[in-house]
Amino acid sequence: MISPDLLALLTTLKMAALTTVILLLIGTPIAWYLANMQSRVKVIIEAIVALPLVLPPTVLGFYLLIAFSPQYLPGQLWQQATGQQLAFSFSAIVIGSVLYSMPFVVQPLQKAFEQLGKPILEAGAMLGAGPIDRFFNIVFPITRASFITAASLGFAHTVGEFGVILMIGGNIPGETRVLSIALFDHVEAFDYAKAHVLAISLLVGSMILLSAVYLLNRSPQTITKRKN
Amino acid sequence: MACLSLDFSMVFNAFKLQLKQEIPLTSITGIFGHSGSGKSSMLRAIAGLENNITGSIALDDKCLVDSQAKVFVKSEQRHVGLVFQDSRLFPHLNVLENLTFAVKRCQHNQLNFKEIIELTEINALLHKKIHELSGGQKQRVALARAILAEPKLLLLDEPLSALDIPAKTALLKMLLTIQRKLNIPVLYVSHSLEELQQVCDNLLVLAQGKTIGYGNIHQMIHKLSQSHTADFIQHQTSMSLPIKSLNNGQGLAVLSLNDEDNIYLPALNEQPIQAEERMLRCFILANDISVSLTEPLNSSIVNHLPASITTINTTGNKVLISAICGQQKFLISISIFSQQKLALKIDQDVYLQFKASAVRTYLY
Numbered sequence: 001m002i003s004p005d006l007l008a009l010l011t012t013l014k015m016a017a018l019t020t021v022i023l024l025l026i027g028t029p030i031a032w033y034l035a036n037m038q039s040r041v042k043v044i045i046e047a048i049v050a051l052p053l054v055l056p057p058t059v060l061g062f063y064l065l066i067a068f069s070p071q072y073l074p075g076q077l078w079q080q081a082t083g084q085q086l087a088f089s090f091s092a093i094v095i096g097s098v099l100y101s102m103p104f105v106v107q108p109l110q111k112a113f114e115q116l117g118k119p120i121l122e123a124g125a126m127l128g129a130g131p132i133d134r135f136f137n138i139v140f141p142i143t144r145a146s147f148i149t150a151a152s153l154g155f156a157h158t159v160g161e162f163g164v165i166l167m168i169g170g171n172i173p174g175e176t177r178v179l180s181i182a183l184f185d186h187v188e189a190f191d192y193a194k195a196h197v198l199a200i201s202l203l204v205g206s207m208i209l210l211s212a213v214y215l216l217n218r219s220p221q222t223i224t225k226r227k228n
Numbered sequence: 229m230a231c232l233s234l235d236f237s238m239v240f241n242a243f244k245l246q247l248k249q250e251i252p253l254t255s256i257t258g259i260f261g262h263s264g265s266g267k268s269s270m271l272r273a274i275a276g277l278e279n280n281i282t283g284s285i286a287l288d289d290k291c292l293v294d295s296q297a298k299v300f301v302k303s304e305q306r307h308v309g310l311v312f313q314d315s316r317l318f319p320h321l322n323v324l325e326n327l328t329f330a331v332k333r334c335q336h337n338q339l340n341f342k343e344i345i346e347l348t349e350i351n352a353l354l355h356k357k358i359h360e361l362s363g364g365q366k367q368r369v370a371l372a373r374a375i376l377a378e379p380k381l382l383l384l385d386e387p388l389s390a391l392d393i394p395a396k397t398a399l400l401k402m403l404l405t406i407q408r409k410l411n412i413p414v415l416y417v418s419h420s421l422e423e424l425q426q427v428c429d430n431l432l433v434l435a436q437g438k439t440i441g442y443g444n445i446h447q448m449i450h451k452l453s454q455s456h457t458a459d460f461i462q463h464q465t466s467m468s469l470p471i472k473s474l475n476n477g478q479g480l481a482v483l484s485l486n487d488e489d490n491i492y493l494p495a496l497n498e499q500p501i502q503a504e505e506r507m508l509r510c511f512i513l514a515n516d517i518s519v520s521l522t523e524p525l526n527s528s529i530v531n532h533l534p535a536s537i538t539t540i541n542t543t544g545n546k547v548l549i550s551a552i553c554g555q556q557k558f559l560i561s562i563s564i565f566s567q568q569k570l571a572l573k574i575d576q577d578v579y580l581q582f583k584a585s586a587v588r589t590y591l592y
Contacts, residue, residue, distance in 0.1 A: 122277050123316035125303035127377045128333035137329070141320045 005198060007174050008182040015090070015178060016158040019097040023105040023154045024147070026098075031109035050107070052100045061167025064096050068168060088170040093178070096164040104153040112146035113139070145217055152213040156206050229254065230413060232381065236283030236293065238273060245269050245437040251430075253288070253381060253413030256403070258428030258445065260421060262460075266437040267417045271383045274415070275310045276303035287381060309379030313386040315366040317358045323369050324354040330377040339378055339410070347406050348372040364395030368402070375406065384416045388423060397590070400426055421461055425449065426509055426590040435460070453514065453559050454541075454550065463514035463548060465558045468507045471500070480530065480584055483508055486554035492530040493587035500589065508589055514548065514561035516586035520579040521570055532581040533558075537574055540567070547572075551580060 030049065034042060052060060067074045068087040078086040086092050116139060124134040140147070162180040169176030171185070179198055186195035230253040237246040245266040251257055261267045272278045274285060276292065279300060285293040287308070292301045317326050331341065345351050348368045353361065361369065367387055374382060384403075388396045404427050407414055418424050424431060424445065431448040433441045441448055449466040469483035475495035476482050483491045493510065500508050524532050535551035535558060542548075547567040549560045558580055572578070 119312070119314070119316055120318065122303070122310075123312065123318070124329075125277070126275060126308070126310040127330045127373065128304050128307075128335075129329075130302075130304050133333070138318060138320075142318075 004173060004177075005179075005182055005194065008177050008179050008198075009201075011090075011174060011176070012159055012178040012180075015093055015097060016155045018094050019101060019158045020105075020151050020155045022094070022098050023101060024151060027102060027105035027150065027154075028109060030102075031106045032113055034106070034110045035113035050103045053103050057100060057161070057163025058167055060100060061096065061164040064092070064099070064164065064168045068092050068095075087168060088172060088176060090175050093165050093169040093176050096168050097158045097161055100161055100164050101154045101157045104157045105150040108146045108150045108153065109143070112143040116142055148216050149213050152209055156209050160202065160206065230288040230380075232274070232288075232415075233284070233286040234270075234274075236273065236281050236285055236295075238269065238278055238281045240269070243437060245273070247434075247439055249432065249439050249442060251415070251432065251442070254429065256407055256414040256416050256428045258424035258431040259415055259417045259434065260419070260424055260431055261434035262419060264436075265434040267419075267434050268385055270434065271310065271385050271415065271417050274381075275308055275383055276301060276306050277310075307378075307380045309374035309377050309382045311367070311370050311374045311382070311384045311387045313389055315370040317361075317366060317369055317373070319358050322354075322358070323350065323356050323361070326358070326369060327354075327373050327376055330373045334376065334378050336378050339376060341376065344372050344375055344406075347409065348375075348402060362395075364391050364399065367391065367395075367399060371399070371403070371406075375410065375412065379412065382412050382414045384414060386418055387416075388418070389420075396423070400590070403427060421449065422511075422588075422590050425466055425511060449511070450557060450559065454539075454548070463559050463561050464511045465514070465517075465556075466509075466511045467556060468509050471506050471508050474499075481508075483510070483587075485533065485556055489533050489553060491533075491587060492584045493589070494584050496589075510587050510589040512558070512582060512586055512588065514559040517558060517560040517580050517582045519549065519551075519560055519562060519566070519570060519572065520581055523579050524581050527581070528583075529581045530584050531587070532579045535578055535580050537572060537576045537578060540572065540574060542567075551578065553580065 034046060034049075037045075065087060066072060068078070069075045070079055070085060075086050078084075078091075120138060120142070121134050124138045129137065160180065161178070162184070165176065165178055165181060169178070169181070171177050171181055179202060183195055183198040183202070186192070186198065232251040232253055234247045234249045234251070237244060243264070243266070247270060259267045259270065269278065273281055274292070281293050282295045283293070284291065284295070287306070291299055292306055293299060318329065321329060327341075327345075331337065345354070348371055350365070350368050350372055353365055353369065358366070371387070388399055391399065400423065403414070406412075416424060416428060428445050430443060431441075431445045432439060433448060433452060441451055443451070446466040446468065449461070449464060452461045453463040469485060469491060472482040472484050472490065474481050479495050480492045481494065481496045483493070485491050520532070523534075533553045535553040537549055537551045538557070539550045540547060542564065545564055547562050547564055549562065549567075549572065551558050551560060560580060
């Protein structure tokens with residue numbers, strides 16, 4: 001029998017990994033669209049994407065809880081399609097995480113695409129490269145560091161999520177009981193020893209991940225300078 | 229003969245470009261105009277980088293744009309190459325990879341990769357990173373990359389404007405050699421008439437978004453020089469003349485103006501740009517020529533040509549005279565004072581005099 005905390009760790013990693021993949025898939029086109037958009041609607045979309053940065057997670061969690069419940073359309077559609085209830089499921093916390101971590105993926109990508117600009121893509125088009133070709137052979141290789149940043153921040157932020165999951169996930173072991181929730185449980189039960197183990201692991205893990213991101217983001221020149 | 233047909237308009241904020249022009253695609257055609265005349269926008273429209281176009285653009289019977297029929301061929305499908313002012317090489321690829329980017333997407337692959345590398349003299353640069361290249365090297369790589377895509381038409385948008393004179397000279401020579409060898413039609417946009425005069429056979433002139441003339445390079449320069457929109461260009465005589473000698477041993481190069489008359493200029497140490505044809509393209513500013521009623525034999529000024537005055541135009545304090553020597557027309561600018569003192573009139577025979585150093589050619 002696997003220990004409850006280890007199970008919580010596995011659930012957390014599974015949730016964060018899946019969230020990151022989904023965010024890269026939908027965040028990239030959103031970031032691209034925003035980077036190239038000139039209409040006034042852009043400000044509104046940017047605000048919506050950035051909302052989780054300032055909104056209390058419980059607010060987002062509260063509205064998601066309502067939307068996911070079988071009384072409302074999103075919850076109903078999900079139930080019809082899968083035969084299972086959406087609220088208090090693993091899928092629910094993944095959807096919640098995707099919305100909650102969206103700015104951490106979209107913003108670095110949008111900034112990278114804006115910096116890249118159109119000129120280099122025009123050069124690609126003049127050599128016969130179509131839009132998809134240009135994305136994979138020009139945009140992606142040049143902005144790769146930003147993709148790594150976006151993925152890492154999205155992942156780390158999802159691991160550290162608490163409020164949204166508390167609202168829509170409940171506390172089902174192996175399903176929605178993630179590390180931050182398990183930590184909260186230990187504190188509530190005055191089991192500070194176990195709480196310490198989880199807290200320090202989360203702290204060290206996040207620290208390592210962020211250091212890796214900043215290391216990768218250092219400009220190539222500074223690295224070569226040091227080598228010399 | 230292949231031909232580019234333009235009949236379109238496009239509007240930016242407060243600026244309208246409106247062109248109706250057939251351009252035969254032979255050798256290098258220059259597109260000249262001052263900043264804001266619309267010349268770069270015209271290239272971008274041909275390249276497919278501007279999409280707010282009303283009208284049509286056709287290349288060699290292939291329709292690229294027809295706003296009425298809602299046809300708009302994308303840039304990547306036009307088979308048109310473009311060398312930008314700022315190179316736009318891909319920073320994540322080295323020189324060789326930048327070139328193979330073009331080769332991989334080229335549908336014909338008829339050009340010899342090695343030959344293009346040699347013509348553009350980038351053999352030693354192939355494994356360099358882009359940020360290690362000088363401005364001139366970058367433009368040579370950009371030129372090679374554009375050619376390797378094997379375009380039906382090559383567009384150059386101020387390709388030399390960021391370079392110093394030696395790099396400009398080298399690239400102009402290279403461009404001419406490549407054009408002759410591969411026979412790719414080129415449209416060359418520049419605000420430098422000296423540059424265009426060296427390599428273009430025909431010139432299209434734009435002002436305020438409209439064509440104001442198209443024709444043989446020398447004739448167009450004369451037309452612009454004589455037009456009343458003064459200050460558009462400096463008044464000048466532009467010529468291509470056969471080279472008799474690059475250095476006559478006395479510090480002068482000799483060009484043949486006609487059977488009897490020569491034009492002398494400072495000796496040339498290097499082969500001129502149009503060396504293959506033993507021709508030199510040169511120009512003389514109207515301000516640098518003076519008029520004499522008798523042959524100035526006792527003067528250090530080496531060029532004195534018998535000529536006959538054909539027109540006299542007074543604008544402001546200046547008098548612009550055109551005079552013909554053999555078949556060649558010269559433009560001379562003098563003061564009203566001199567014109568009255570010499571009592572110059574049409575059909576009068578005079579001598580034109582100018583120093584060797586007044587005969588300018590792009591290189592020297």
